[in-house]
Amino acid sequence: MTRDDALRLDAQDPLAPLREQFALPEGKIYLDGNSLGALPKATPERVRLAIEQEWGTDLIESWNKAGWIDAPRRLGDRLAPLIGARPGEVLVADSTSINLYKVLHAALSLQQGQRKKVVSERSNFPTDLYIADSVVRAHGGELVLVDSPDEIPALLDERCAVLMLTHVHYRTGRMHDMALLTRWAHQAGALTIWDLAHSAGAVPVDLLGSAADFAVGCGYKYLNGGPGAPAFVWVHPRHLGLSYQPLSGWLGHAQPFAFNPFYQPAAGIQQYQCGTPVVLGMAALECGLAVFEGAQALGGMAALRAKSLALTNLFMEELEARVPEARIVTPREAAQRGSQVSFSLSGELSGAAYAVVQALIGRGVVGDYRAGDPKRLDAEPHLLRFGFTPLYTRHVDAFDAVQHLVDVLATQAWKAPQFQTQNKVT
Ligand SMILES: *Cc1c(COP(=O)(O)O)cnc(C)c1O
Numbered sequence: 204m205t206r207d208d209a210l211r212l213d214a215q216d217p218l219a220p221l222r223e224q225f226a227l228p229e230g231k232i233y234l235d236g237n238s239l240g241a242l243p244k245a246t247p248e249r250v251r252l253a254i255e256q257e258w259g260t261d262l263i264e265s266w267n268k269a270g271w272i273d274a275p276r277r278l279g280d281r282l283a284p285l286i287g288a289r290p291g292e293v294l295v296a297d298s299t300s301i302n303l304y305k306v307l308h309a310a311l312s313l314q315q316g317q318r319k320k321v322v323s324e325r326s327n328f329p330t331d332l333y334i335a336d337s338v339v340r341a342h343g344g345e346l347v348l349v350d351s352p353d354e355i356p357a358l359l360d361e362r363c364a365v366l367m368l369t370h371v372h373y374r375t376g377r378m379h380d381m382a383l384l385t386r387w388a389h390q391a392g393a394l395t396i397w398d399l400a401h402s403a404g405a406v407p408v409d410l411l412g413s414a415a416d417f418a419v420g421c422g423y424k425y426l427n428g429g430p431g432a433p434a435f436v437w438v439h440p441r442h443l444g445l446s447y448q449p450l451s452g453w454l455g456h457a458q459p460f461a462f463n464p465f466y467q468p469a470a471g472i473q474q475y476q477c478g479t480p481v482v483l484g485m486a487a488l489e490c491g492l493a494v495f496e497g498a499q500a501l502g503g504m505a506a507l508r509a510k511s512l513a514l515t516n517l518f519m520e521e522l523e524a525r526v527p528e529a530r531i532v533t534p535r536e537a538a539q540r541g542s543q544v545s546f547s548l549s550g551e552l553s554g555a556a557y558a559v560v561q562a563l564i565g566r567g568v569v570g571d572y573r574a575g576d577p578k579r580l581d582a583e584p585h586l587l588r589f590g591f592t593p594l595y596t597r598h599v600d601a602f603d604a605v606q607h608l609v610d611v612l613a614t615q616a617w618k619a620p621q622f623q624t625q626n627k628v629t
Pocket of ligand 1: 298299328400401
């Protein structure tokens with residue numbers, strides 16, 4: 204592959220026009236949309252309208268007039284097609300951590316105390332484990348963590364209440380087979396919770412087709428909702444009305460404006476709302492979702508997935524050909540990877556991952572660093588992580604990013620003192 208080949212792929216790319224919908228800084232190669240998605244050009248004007256007109260002028264009337272009160276359901280309906288759900292099944296609210304708390308409680312209570320074991324991966328995103336630990340304690344249950352997905356089937360037994368997994372792994376980018384694992388869990392009488400933080404907007408997801416039970420995910424990653432954007436929660440319709448989430452706030456009440464002193468849960472997914480929605484965050488997220496609706500005419504999620512695989516494949520092939528120190532941890536098998544590529548550096552460079560990422564950022568190539576486990580660095584090394592959002596990443600970006608890495612290593616630019624001190628957010 205030459206740089207001209209990459210440019211040719213971009214010239215032939217039917218999704219290329221989507222990049223125009225994002226305000227990307229000139230000269231920056233942004234490969235961190237898996238952590239904070241880029242800014243859609245429509246967002247500033249929409250948020251300005253929400254502030255100046257809806258808030259500033261219309262004030263409290265906007266709850267009705269601008270539909271603020273319905274935003275969690277309206278955005279949920281717009282998000283639903285991206286995750287294989289139907290309108291009316293998804294709610295946009297709170298954060299992923301909080302939504303996980305709700306659905307794990309709901310799932311455990313559906314098991315009526317008969318089963319108390321929650322199975323997950325030790326390398327799952329820590330907030331998922333922290334929340335699970337807390338919920339499991341409250342239910343007198345047990346959190347069982349596996350070191351490898353291969354250990355999961357043996358744990359799906361008559362004591363297993365819930366299998367709680369992140370669909371695409373935040374460190375490695377490895378993707379689980381949602382339909383298969385859900386089937387195995389159901390055969391054992393267990394329920395499934397899927398965290399779609401690195402899936403929604405990145406890979407096609409089929410929650411209903413997989414017969415999954417519960418799902419949560421982020422608004423600020425591949426959905427481009429902006430920093431701290433509200434998250435989402437989905438519950439399979441067969442559980443709605445039977446399962447209850449414990450954060451019984453007034454907006455999950457059947458009649459919030461009856462101001463009744465007794466809680467009566469709303470029907471359907473509405474019960475998963477707790478309090479007042481973050482209206483400004485909703486306005487921004489709606490612009491992120493609109494980009495996906497515009498992409499529908501260009502082939503939608505299927506076309507985005509094909510491009511994402513082409514980008515991650517190009518990046519991995521160039522890495523393998525030109526950076527012998529790179530140890531790629533992301534699966535080469537297309538069906539087993541999301542939309543990111545992660546790798547460690549071998550030998551003398553194994554401790555330099557953070558500094559190398561900083562040196563790349565210094566050159567305008569933005570990825571991120573995920574620390575390994577210092578006690579088990581062989582099994583869990585420090586990683587350099589690069590996300591490939593197919594909405595706005597070009598083939599030439601993947602190509603140039605590798606060239607920059609080659610330069611940073613060859614010149615040892617990463618050794619400069621300013622790249623050694625760790626920031627609060629890595
Ligand atoms: C990003 C991410 C989160 C973030 O949770 P917040 O509550 O939004 O901070 C949770 N889980 C996974 C798997 C993630 O990747």
